[in-house]
Amino acid sequence: MENSVKRSPLVLVVVAFVVALMLYVGYHKARGAGITSHLTTSSVAPDFTLESLDGKSFRLSDLRGKAVLLNFWATWCGPCKIEMPWFVDFQKQYGSEGLQVVGVAMDDASKADIAKFAKDMGVNYPILIGKESVGDQYGGVPALPESFVISRDGKIMDKIIGLRGKAEIEDSIKKALNTQPPSSQASASTKVAPE
Amino acid sequence: MTTGQMKIQILKAASTKLLGFLALFVLTAASVSSAQTLGKAPTLTVAAVPLVTAQRTQQTMVSLNFRIPAGYHINSNTPKSEFLIPTALKMDLPTDIILGKIEYPAGEEASFPFSPDEKLSVYSGDFTIGLGVHPLKSVVPGKYVMHGVLRYQACDNAACYPPKTLPVSFEVKVVKEPAEHKANPAQSPHVHN
Numbered sequence: 001m002e003n004s005v006k007r008s009p010l011v012l013v014v015v016a017f018v019v020a021l022m023l024y025v026g027y028h029k030a031r032g033a034g035i036t037s038h039l040t041t042s043s044v045a046p047d048f049t050l051e052s053l054d055g056k057s058f059r060l061s062d063l064r065g066k067a068v069l070l071n072f073w074a075t076w077c078g079p080c081k082i083e084m085p086w087f088v089d090f091q092k093q094y095g096s097e098g099l100q101v102v103g104v105a106m107d108d109a110s111k112a113d114i115a116k117f118a119k120d121m122g123v124n125y126p127i128l129i130g131k132e133s134v135g136d137q138y139g140g141v142p143a144l145p146e147s148f149v150i151s152r153d154g155k156i157m158d159k160i161i162g163l164r165g166k167a168e169i170e171d172s173i174k175k176a177l178n179t180q181p182p183s184s185q186a187s188a189s190t191k192v193a194p195e
Numbered sequence: 196m197t198t199g200q201m202k203i204q205i206l207k208a209a210s211t212k213l214l215g216f217l218a219l220f221v222l223t224a225a226s227v228s229s230a231q232t233l234g235k236a237p238t239l240t241v242a243a244v245p246l247v248t249a250q251r252t253q254q255t256m257v258s259l260n261f262r263i264p265a266g267y268h269i270n271s272n273t274p275k276s277e278f279l280i281p282t283a284l285k286m287d288l289p290t291d292i293i294l295g296k297i298e299y300p301a302g303e304e305a306s307f308p309f310s311p312d313e314k315l316s317v318y319s320g321d322f323t324i325g326l327g328v329h330p331l332k333s334v335v336p337g338k339y340v341m342h343g344v345l346r347y348q349a350c351d352n353a354a355c356y357p358p359k360t361l362p363v364s365f366e367v368k369v370v371k372e373p374a375e376h377k378a379n380p381a382q383s384p385h386v387h388n
Contacts, residue, residue: 074355074357075278076278076279076280076348076355076358077350077354077355078279078307078310078315078355079350079353079354079355080355081310082310106357108358109278113278117278142235142236142356142357143235143236143354143355144354144355144356144357145354146354161354162351162353162354163308163353163354164353
């Protein structure tokens with residue numbers, strides 16, 4: 001009995017430590033991955049083919065060798081409207097260094113409405129008509145905006161759920177630009193025509 | 196006090212301090228964890244509607260009380276942009292019970308960190324939508340269930356969530372209209388033969 005009393009503080013410490021550790025790990029996992037738990041940084045970005053606003057077929061893996069900012073957005077999403085001018089700036093500033101911004105519209109609006117919205121926002125990068133299956137590949141995209149920064153060799157370097165600061169996104173883009181393209185495609189050039 | 200007892204005392208004191216520190220850490224981690232709701236779409240709730248008694252041939256107003264979880268907002272019925280999705284109630288009423296007017300509350304003009312210069316028309320917290328039901332004379336008196344859905348699209352301060360629908364239903368007891376008073380035909384006080 002006496003021993004159990006003496007041990008009790010230690011038992012409590014261990015229990016508290018385990019609980020704290022679980023919360024800590026859980027929090028950081030949730031923060032880093034959102035609910036896109038199967039996609040972690042350094043995962044290969046799931047490939048997809050979608051139709052762009054100009055009716056062309058667009059495949060993500062065709063961009064290997066470039067750093068990619070893949071942005072899921074919707075016309076009804078207020079925070080998305082804040083980011084889009086930043087992305088226009090990034091495309092202007094870093095396009096020549098190998099950045100390609102790609103927008104994926106995840107809403108039910110008509111193609112014409114999406115095109116009008118993109119035009120009003122001065123978008124200078126491809127806008128693709130999203131599909132739920134593609135959203136699912138990226139963890140369901142439960143909240144918008146949601147962006148993925150992808151390295152030149154096609155790996156996810158950062159996941160940005162919700163609105164974050166422009167500088168923070170820019171830092172992430174710079175890191176992606178500093179990555180090495182896959183050796184087999186190091187010399188390949190990929191050209192993507194803006195909308 | 197023996198050396199062994201002293202060791203136990205020291206160990207106990209150290210354990211207590213460590214326990215306090217860890218408890219604080221657990222509490223902090225838990226609060227941070229609970230605050231991390233980004234990526235989780237909110238779900239609106241609707242309060243149960245008490246049985247509504249509606250007289251035939253008249254419009255009876257029904258109040259539907261909705262609650263938006265703290266930290267979120269939804270567009271009002273009249274958002275300020277054609278691209279924003281308005282909150283809208285759609286009802287599917289039984290035959291011969293006509294949907295009357297739907298009264299949406301005015302939106303609250305608010306700006307958010309993601310758009311500090313732009314005022315949006317939103318609902319947050321609790322809000323009420325009024326709805327008119329108008330049973331026609333052909334409706335057999337009795338209880339009827341009204342079904343509908345509220346469509347809304349929610350955001351928080353940093354993200355928006357896909358549009359959702361919330362089913363709503365309430366019961367209406369339709370009663371007969373009061374019997375019409377038929378005026379007796381005017382009669383002459385005098386009988387003329």
